[in-house]
Structure formats: C-alpha cells, structure tokens
Amino acid sequence: MSPLKTRLAPSPTGHLHLGHGFHVLCVQGLAAHFQADIYLRMEDHDQSRCRPEFETSIVSDLEWLGVRTPTRPWRQSERASVYQGHLENLIRQQLVYACSCSRKDVQHQTGQASGELKYPGTCRDLCIPLDQPGTSLRLRLPQGPHSFRDLFLGEQTSSPDEDCGDVVIRDRIGQWTYQFAVVIDDLEQKINLVIRGTDLLLSTSRQLAMRELIHPNSPTPLFAHHPLLLDTLGQKLSKRSASEALSKLRAEGLAADSVRGLAAHLGGLQAKPEPLSLTQLPALFKNFI
Ligand code: GLU
Numbered sequence: 563m564s565p566l567k568t569r570l571a572p573s574p575t576g577h578l579h580l581g582h583g584f585h586v587l588c589v590q591g592l593a594a595h596f597q598a599d600i601y602l603r604m605e606d607h608d609q610s611r612c613r614p615e616f617e618t619s620i621v622s623d624l625e626w627l628g629v630r631t632p633t634r635p636w637r638q639s640e641r642a643s644v645y646q647g648h649l650e651n652l653i654r655q656q657l658v659y660a661c662s663c664s665r666k667d668v669q670h671q672t673g674q675a676s677g678e679l680k681y682p683g684t685c686r687d688l689c690i691p692l693d694q695p696g697t698s699l700r701l702r703l704p705q706g707p708h709s710f711r712d713l714f715l716g717e718q719t720s721s722p723d724e725d726c727g728d729v730v731i732r733d734r735i736g737q738w739t740y741q742f743a744v745v746i747d748d749l750e751q752k753i754n755l756v757i758r759g760t761d762l763l764l765s766t767s768r769q770l771a772m773r774e775l776i777h778p779n780s781p782t783p784l785f786a787h788h789p790l791l792l793d794t795l796g797q798k799l800s801k802r803s804a805s806e807a808l809s810k811l812r813a814e815g816l817a818a819d820s821v822r823g824l825a826a827h828l829g830g831l832q833a834k835p836e837p838l839s840l841t842q843l844p845a846l847f848k849n850f851i
Pocket of ligand 1: 744762
C-alpha cells in the first residue's frame, strides 16, 4: 500500500472550538499510527462566509495543537481554474445539466419540510442552457450503492441516488460547492485516508460516485468518521458557540495537553479529562485499527 496521506480541511467561517479539537486529535492520532502526512486544506469555496481572520486564527490554533504539515495550506479559492477544467470535462461527457430549482422549489416538489432534500431530477431532461443566469449545475449520478470501509463504523453502504439525487456542483451564484471541490481536491492531493465527523457520513457515498465520474478506477480511500462532540442540549457544537472556542480556552491559560485531554474525554476516548500529550495519542485508537 502507498504511504498514507490525510488532511485537515477546515472552512474558515469561524474560530475552531473543542469539537474541532477532538477532530484534530483523531487526525493526529490516526496519522501517527499510520505514519501518514497531514495536509492542510482551507475549504474556502463559499466566499460569502469565509474571512481571512478566521484562517489566521485556525492556523494559529492548529500550530498550538502541534499539527505539522509538509506544505503550505492549499486554498480552494485559488483553484477555480482546476474545478473549471473538470467541469468542462464532465460537460463533454454530457454528465452536467442546468437546474433552475431553488431549495424551496425542491421542498415543494417533494413535500420534504426540512433536512437534506432528495432532488427528484426535475430539470434533468429539460435541456436548460448551461449558461442561463440564476441556474445551478448538477451532476448526473448513476444509480446504485457505494460501499467503503470505515475504521470506526465498519463496512458502510448507501446509494446517493436514494439519499440526495443529482448533486449540485456549482451553485446559482456561480460558486463551486463543497461536494465538487472536496472530491477533486482529495483526488489531486492523493488523499487516501479521510478522517472526519459522522455529520459527513452520508456525503461519502456520493463523493465516491462523483469520484468515479471524475477519475474512473481511482482507489477508494480509507475512511474514519468519528463521533461529534455535543453541547449540553445534545446539539453538535457550532462555530457560533464561542464558549468552547479554542482561542478562548488558550487565552484562559489552558495548555494544549489539557484541551486535548478534555476533548478526548468528551469524545469517549478516555475515562477522565486528564491531560494528553501528542505521544499518547496513537494508543487511544488501537481498538479501531
Ligand atoms: N470543510 C469541512 C468542515 O469544515 C470538512 C470537510 C471534509 O472533511 O470532507 O466541516
């Protein structure tokens, strides 16, 4: 097997919090176990929400947590021409169509009130010009299941055509979407170990389906979807909940080992919130590998 390469892929839309701290320790622990390099990718594809000051704060928190990367951060905002090249390739294969449906339209069409919507393919055969203003571009996904091995969850299978339908790859205002950019970047950075939270579990089979269209027969990465840290109300910690911001914990004088230990405890990896050094991390994952 080729050497493993993993990545940290934060979106600079806010400060990192304790939930990210847990994510980072999972990446560091598994990377140390597999002797994998960790690449840093700023997922700043949504320019309306990203801010340079958040990127600066994220880089500083990651350094404080002891993350070492072999290259400078990769920024999705600098890669428009690469995404455009892949789009043109998919258009040549007639795999892309324009869609005029808003989220509200899809809700109306399907009767789904909330959560992730399954697009029913309304515009699939309408031949709307690809350059029509105000339309998004969707990728025709083939039918059928995709399977992958998850280090934490075991064998996983799901069918993107049943979960979400054809995926938006460029939105109505012309921005590349997370799903499209992440598949291309994982391919081009040759990432073969993807570690992320279970909130993205359902995205994985659609990313494998897209990967197959963009780069047929490329090897499937190894995946590890870790649990999410929840707040006292049982909700996923969000970038808006400033109380757990790593920068705040740092300012209060907590050491990186203490934050790591607290995150590992809240994430169920150690019984007590005892300080945890980088060298102790790999042992926490021995039951999953
Ligand atoms: N940018 C995503 C986030 O900040 C991570 C995406 C991924 O790991 O695939 O949640």
